[in-house]
Amino acid sequence: MASKTRTGGKALRWAVAVLLGTLILSACDQRAISELEEGVSTEADVREKFGAPEAVWDGPDGAQIYEYNRQPEGYQNWQITIGPDGKMAALRQVLNPRSFAQIQPGMPMETVRKLLGKPMKITPYALKKETHYDWRWRNGPNTSDSQVFTVIFDTNLKVVSTQTGPDPDLDRSR
Numbered sequence: 001m002a003s004k005t006r007t008g009g010k011a012l013r014w015a016v017a018v019l020l021g022t023l024i025l026s027a028c029d030q031r032a033i034s035e036l037e038e039g040v041s042t043e044a045d046v047r048e049k050f051g052a053p054e055a056v057w058d059g060p061d062g063a064q065i066y067e068y069n070r071q072p073e074g075y076q077n078w079q080i081t082i083g084p085d086g087k088m089a090a091l092r093q094v095l096n097p098r099s100f101a102q103i104q105p106g107m108p109m110e111t112v113r114k115l116l117g118k119p120m121k122i123t124p125y126a127l128k129k130e131t132h133y134d135w136r137w138r139n140g141p142n143t144s145d146s147q148v149f150t151v152i153f154d155t156n157l158k159v160v161s162t163q164t165g166p167d168p169d170l171d172r173s174r
Contacts, residue, residue, distance in 0.1 A: 032049035032050055033091060035049055036049060036088055036091060037088070038088055038089060038090060038091065039087055039088070039089070040087065040088075041087065041088040042086055042087055042088070043082045043086050043087075043088070045088070046066065046080050046082065046088055050066075050068050050078070050080070051068075053066035053067050053068055053080075054067050054068060054069045054117075054118060055067040055069075055117075055118070057114050059081055061083075061084060062083075062084035063081050063082060063083050063084060063089060064081070064082045065079050065080070065081050065082075065114075066079065066080045066081075066082060067079055067117050067118070068080065069117050069118040071117070071118060071119060071120035071135060071136060072120035072121060072136060074136070075095065075136055075137050075138045075146065076093045076095060076137075077093070077094050077095050077116060077117030077118065077135070078091065078092070078093055078094075078117075079091075079092055079094050079117065094115065094116055094117055095116065095117075095135055095136075095137035095149070096137070096139075097139070099115055099116060100116075100149055100162065100164070102115055103115065103116075103151055103159060103162050104159065105158075105159050105160060105161065106158050106159060107158065107159040108157060108158060108159075109133070109153055109157035109158070109159075110157075112133070112151055112159060116135055116149075116151075117135075119133040119134055119135050119151075120134050120135055120136045120148075121133075121134045122134075129154065129155050130152050130153065130154065130155075130160065131152075131153045131157070132150050132151070132152055132153075133150065133151045133153065134148050134149070134150050135148065135149045135150075136148055136167055136169075137149055146166070146167035147164055147165065147166060147167060148164070148165055148166070148167050148168070149162065149163075149164050150162065150163045150164070150165070
């Protein structure tokens with residue numbers, strides 16, 4: 001019984017730490033976003049507000065897409081498009097149902113990675129010959145709306161299927 005209480009205490013401390021980290025990241029991101037303007041802000045402005053991107057992808061027509069990942073503690077993966085003119089062309093949060101709907105069976109992992117950003121967690125299941133990529137996201141502003149979107153890949157890292165479910169790390173009923 002004592003070990004169950006200790007484990008429950010660790011889970012609660014971890015959930016509180018995740019919530020605090022998320023609030024801090026979210027507040028910083030919102031301030032940075034409010035200070036940037038599409039078509040006006042430059043690449044230097046974006047880097048000043050967000051820092052160095054975690055990844056840079058080639059976009060259409062010579063644009064570059066900067067990835068700012070907030071996983072595993074946060075609920076967002078930001079992608080900022082810098083046009084060939086060096087100005088910010090778009091800023092979007094990609095962890096949402098519209099982006100998830102683009103993931104189709106047979107799609108290569110690299111394409112999924114470019115659409116959704118770096119996952120929160122990658123779990124190989126050798127016996128099932130699958131690898132699961134998980135992204136934490138919210139379908140609304142409340143912590144109770146915390147979800148995990150999972151893309152299941154085969155041994156060739158091609159999409160088999162996807163699923164969405166409650167975030168097990170924030171499930172208070174455990």
